[in-house]
Amino acid sequence: MxxxxxxxxxxxxxxxLDAAVAAAQPALCLPAQLPAPPRGRTIVIGAGKASAAMARALEDHWPAPLQGLVVTRYGYQVPCQRIEIAQAAHPVPDAAGLAATQRILQSVQGLTADDLVLALISGGGSSLLVAPCAGLTLSDKQNINQALLASGASIAEMNCMRRHLSAVKGGRLGAACAPAQLVTLLISDVPGDAPADIASGPTVADASTCADALAIAQRYQIDLPAAAHAWLASGAGETLKPNDVRLARSSVRMVATPxxxxxxxxxxxxxxxxxxxxxxxxxxxxxxxxxxxxxxxxxxxxxxxxxxxxxxxxxxxxxxxxxxxxxxxxxxxxxxxxxxxxxxxxxxxxxxxxxxxxxxxxxxxxxxxxxxxxxxxxxxxxxxxxxxxxxxxxxxxxxxxxxxxxxxxxxxxxxxxxxxxxxx
CATH class of the missing domain: 3.40.1480.10 (MOFRL domain)
Structure with missing residues (x-):
């Protein structure tokens, strides 16, 4: 020969490049990270550019009933049988992402300790999973996001701001899942693989503070709406901290990393x-x-x-x-x-x-x-x-x-x- x-x-x-991308495919990496099925229901939620592919890999290897909804970037959908795939905009959020996020929050209401929530989270989830904090509109979040993208702020700084101006990030989605068991499956797109920075950490605790977010806004001269400034200054936007009881049954598994x-x-x-x-x-x-x-x-x-x-x-x-x-x-x-x-x-x-x-x-x-x-x-x-x-x-x-x-x-x-x- x-x-x-x-x-x-x-x-x-x-x-x-192709080898790097192939090594991070959910079909290859995700199955080994799956937990055992629960006694109760299995609910799947998620957001990110890889979330639909993660949902497909989950469906292919999950031995029990499941249902759920994940949101991915337009064009990144993968056909699934039991998990619904919604599409929304990235890197600036849109109304489709807002609607999908509201439905995801609704899907984890009324769960019991016998239920399991599998959260499929990957990069891009910050804009796809969008729920403005009290007093802010989607337009406000879009403007803030565009300003952050142009500012030169690091991804950790941008995500700190996003967490503290959200009704779903910074562990809030995780809190909504209690008292069910919550397993977050992560594909990391951030330096250091910090779970709180991947899609702005919707299901995990966050050690940063509203004061940190305000300092970032000042550092990069981000023109915040009055409601956003008041929200941060008052501390009302504080995220869930480590050891929060609402995340007591939550765990994180890293599926793929840089x-x-x-x-x-x-x-x-x-x-x-x-x-x-x-x-x-x-x-x-x-x-x-x-x-x-x-x-x-x-x-x-x-x-x-x-x-x-x-x-x-x-x-x-x-x-x-x-x-x-x-x-x-x-x-x-x-x-x-x-x-x-x-x-x-x-x-x-x-x-x-x-x-x-x-x-x-x-x-x-x-x-x-x-x-x-x-x-x-x-x-x-x-x-x-x-x-x-x-x-x-x-x-x-x-x-x-x-x-x-x-x-x-x-x-x-x-x-x-x-x-x-x-x-x-």
Whole structure:
């Protein structure tokens, strides 16, 4: 049997991304985390980009009756027989998400200690599971969410604000399930895998406070409606704290994490003859600044063989941020990649891929892009100024013009950002 040809750098990078996404598929990861069926009813609730795929995996492996409702992003639905799938907007909530959330809250009313609630929670749930606190409207929540997305706040800071202005997040949905047993099955899309930050923690306790949320609003100059400011200042928006009796029968099981995805990608790199190095699964910071750090490491590897020998692949995950200053078509992964290209300045032989494992980078149905050693050269040849694209946060337009966008379609999972830099 003839030897198969070596994959091209582009193909190898895509194989690593595909392996990362495959490792986080609910059908693979969820069954081993399921509890035993209860004496009473099993109610399924959930929200997130992976929630429908999680519901399908649950249905396929649950040996007893069940019923329920989960809400996912438009286009991320998966056909189920016993669990209803609702669809709503992400990253800015809409009326469909509000209606689905109200129905989910209703579905856990009147449960007994013999019943079991399975909560299927994944990234994206913060906007999909929406119930404004007293005095706020959906429009208020939309405006606050858009301001947070543009502010440069970290995901932990954004979710702290969301928890304290919600009637469902910060453990409130979990409290509504009492006295039933509650098992939360999580697919993590946040640095550090903190349960309170995944979909803003609707079923888990939260140690942050209303004062923390107010400080974040002030730090990023978020213009809060008067009702929201009063809600936080009075302490009325306080979330459920650890040891709250209403969560006494609640437990959390981690189904998939960014580290699992990076390890799967590392195996692909190793098989292709590149030594993989995982720099971290929870890197944060401004996308363009994180890119400069990565570029400095690449130069050190090529010039001095430190801290790694070539050929190698640098892998990382986490969630960078973008402080919007322009009106371009951007996303944190393509912003990272364009900034990386500028920092490397066409360094020979280096390829890179950056993408969101859910298939959506920013507001676009584009997962990310590929950077090649001649990306900047090809751009200039087309009359494109790479720096101007970065300045106006327009990296999707840049990479689309080069034909280097990465489009996966709905991946039905979400374990945060994926970055791979191939150094020959």
């Amino acid at each position: 003839p030897d198969l040809p070596e994959p091209t750098p582009r193909a190898l990078l895509r194989q690593m 580290q699992m995805a990076l390890q799967a990608a590392a195996q692909v790199a190793q098989a292709a003859g590149f030594t993989p190095y995982i720099l971290g699964d929870s890197l944060e910071g401004e996308a363009r600044e994180v890119a400069k750090v990565h570029a400095g490491m690449v130069r050190q590897v090529l010039r001095h063989g430190q801290p790694f020998q070539t050929p190698c692949v640098l892998l990382s995950g986490g969630e960078t941020t973008v402080t919007l200053k322009g009106a371009g078509r951007g996303g944190r992964n393509v912003e990272f990649l364009l900034a990386l290209g500028l920092a490397l300045a066409d360094l020979p032989g280096v390829y890179a891929l950056a993408a969101d494992t859910d298939g959506v980078d920013g507001m676009e149905d584009i997962a990310g892009a590929v950077l090649t050693p001649d990306s900047l050269q090809r751009a200039w040849a087309q009359g494109l100024n790479p720096r101007s694209f970065l300045d106006r946060n327009d990296a999707h337009s840049f990479f689309q013009a080069l034909g280097d966008s990465v489009v996966t379609g709905p991946t039905l999972t979400n374990v945060n950002d994926f970055r791979a830099i191939l150094i020959p």
